[in-house]
Amino acid sequence: MADLYTVNKSPFEKNSLEAVIRFSTEGAAILMLEDGVYGATKGTVVESMITGAENKKFYALGSDLKARGIAEDRVIDGVELVDYAGFVDLVEANEKVQAWL
């Protein structure tokens, strides 16, 4: 089992997403929520951080994407959308949670 890492900052505001990708171990689950979901959108200058990350699985909180007007087809391929119940499941499925605020 690996860890779940949460990121709630826009990657254009703070380096939390980059830090999580750098400091997470193989098999990491990385959940973007709140302003963190901006990191999950296609066509940004930071998109390659996600598409280029190996052995890590990315998730984004659907309700936070929706609130920000980000349609599902704008989300980077391979990023899985979850609701709060899915968030809970991720917490349970991983060894612990690291919040990179």
Place this chain on the structure above:
Amino acid sequence: MKLAIQVNEGPYQHQASDSAYHFTKAALEKGHEVFRVFFYHDGVLNSTRLTTPPQDDRHIVNRWTELAEQHDLDLVVCVAAAQRRGIVDDGEAERNGKDATNIAPKFRISGLGQLVEAAIQSDRLVVFGD
């Protein structure tokens, strides 16, 4: 799974309390146990019953109180952080000579040890902050 939840930010200013609330609710609905929700930093501001948001918005404080009433949740407000930010219950009012209290129902003020204990007792600590 037994969960400890930490909330580091105040209501409305930051989404952290909303996220923590929805996460906690979803965990309870799935049958998990929430050992404690601990409010720290500006998160202690989630516990003032004097909060009066506009009627067309969610009432973050009451929402926590109601969730705690439904599920017998332990909502703990850090005493040191609360004192700095003017969150007062009967005990604190007496100890510090204050002329009023403002703590909302189902919240209690206690020490930081409650956070550490929650982290020890629970299977997972989930932190919501800025």
Place this chain on the structure above:
Amino acid sequence: MSEVKNFMYLNRRAPYGTIYAWESLEVVLIGAAFDQKVSLMFVDDGVYQLVKGSDTSTSDMKNFMPTYRTLGDYGVRHMYVDQASLAARGLTADDLIQVEWEDWETEEEIDNIVEVVDADSVAKLMSESDVVFSF
């Protein structure tokens, strides 16, 4: 799960600009009473928390830097600093405070528990801990 857990305090914020560094230090101090295995990790702007020479005499803020030097007495066994975060800020280990540690029972002494580590070590240490506190 064993009785004693490996606690990791993740520090990614500079001191003074916000209260997070000070209030998270308060948790470490209180947490000492619980006899867990405690480590602190300083990454990103968190490394500024350990920089020497803080003087708050003209800013009327509480200077909490001396408290870091006492952490060895509060059961903190390791204070890790991310090498890349230091370098990115033009800092080296020489710019950081030193924190002594002594086991009162065994009289084992360590001159300085502040240790600069690389990114792989940060990832490994974080993943090996049981609980991560973030502020």
